[in-house]
Amino acid sequence: MNLDSQTIQNLALLLETCQLEQRETEKVTNTHPDMDWEDAYAIQDELLRRKLARGARIAGLKCGLTSHAKMKQMGVTDPVFGFLVDDYIVAEGGEVDTRQLIHPKAEAEICFVLKHALRGPGCHIGSVLAATDFVIPGIEVIDSRYRDFKFDLKSVVADNTSASRFAIGGRPMRVAGLDLSTLGVVMEKNGEIVGVGAGAAVLGHPAAAVAMLANHLGRRGQEIPAGSLILSGGITEAVTMQAGDRVQVRIHDLGSVSMRFV
Numbered sequence: 257m258n259l260d261s262q263t264i265q266n267l268a269l270l271l272e273t274c275q276l277e278q279r280e281t282e283k284v285t286n287t288h289p290d291m292d293w294e295d296a297y298a299i300q301d302e303l304l305r306r307k308l309a310r311g312a313r314i315a316g317l318k319c320g321l322t323s324h325a326k327m328k329q330m331g332v333t334d335p336v337f338g339f340l341v342d343d344y345i346v347a348e349g350g351e352v353d354t355r356q357l358i359h360p361k362a363e364a365e366i367c368f369v370l371k372h373a374l375r376g377p378g379c380h381i382g383s384v385l386a387a388t389d390f391v392i393p394g395i396e397v398i399d400s401r402y403r404d405f406k407f408d409l410k411s412v413v414a415d416n417t418s419a420s421r422f423a424i425g426g427r428p429m430r431v432a433g434l435d436l437s438t439l440g441v442v443m444e445k446n447g448e449i450v451g452v453g454a455g456a457a458v459l460g461h462p463a464a465a466v467a468m469l470a471n472h473l474g475r476r477g478q479e480i481p482a483g484s485l486i487l488s489g490g491i492t493e494a495v496t497m498q499a500g501d502r503v504q505v506r507i508h509d510l511g512s513v514s515m516r517f518v
């Protein structure tokens with residue numbers, strides 16, 4: 257670690273204030289070019305600590321930048337991981353208030369709910385499928401606190417991987433008998449198709465993203481608890497949303513989920 261604990265607390269406070277007041281900031285590596293991965297996740301941990309102290313509950317975990325479409329869109333090379341709290345939950349078909357957000361974008365995701373805990377290192381697609389209760393379609397709304405949605409990997413980790421809202425819905429399905437890599441995904445904005453893809457867009461198989469998350473947490477002495485919801489990462493590019501827009505994600509065999517921006 258290169259940053260002291262006061263600096264980590266200050267940066268978490270800055271990023272959370274930006275989130276709560278819908279303000280953009282410059283990426284934290286501009287002001288702290290020497291920060292390392294541990295510092296980045298320590299800032300994210302401090303953000304979580306602040307939210308939990310105010311009464312928020314963990315609602316899930318997320319993998320980000322797991323598809324080539326997303327990595328290319330954001331100009332980065334590796335997946336990142338973050339958390340979701342209960343304030344971020346949007347009902348299936350529900351409304352997202354854009355006044356609470358800076359510059360939201362929506363993503364189509366395959367989501368996992370675990371029946372057993374997963375503890376890395378050593379997790380692979382097989383361990384994830386064995387621990388999965390069901391998969392279900394999801395929409396993640398990301399809202400980077402960085403100006404113009406521009407960042408590098410450490411900055412986006414510190415900013416909890418742009419997490420801001422999510423909805424799940426459709427038809428929960430057991431994974432036995434499903435081929436998650438060939439599941440077709442269609443994303444529509446206001447009834448027009450804005451993205452198409454398949455599960456394999458995420459690291460060849462979306463369960464690979466969950467395995468990476470378990471291995472990442474394992475290195476930090478943590479696990480994915482039983483019952484967790486995990487967003488495995490956007491299949492297609494993220495799509496900008498404004499008040500008045502409606503987004504719908506349809507996944508083969510898993511039905512659809514939608515939300516409206518007001």
Ligand code: OOG
Nearest residue numbers: 320321326417418489490
């Ligand atoms: C980082 C978060 C990306 C995903 O599903 O790839 C993400 C960002 O692009 O702002 O959530």
Ligand code: MG
Nearest residue numbers: 363396489490
């Ligand atoms: Mg996402």
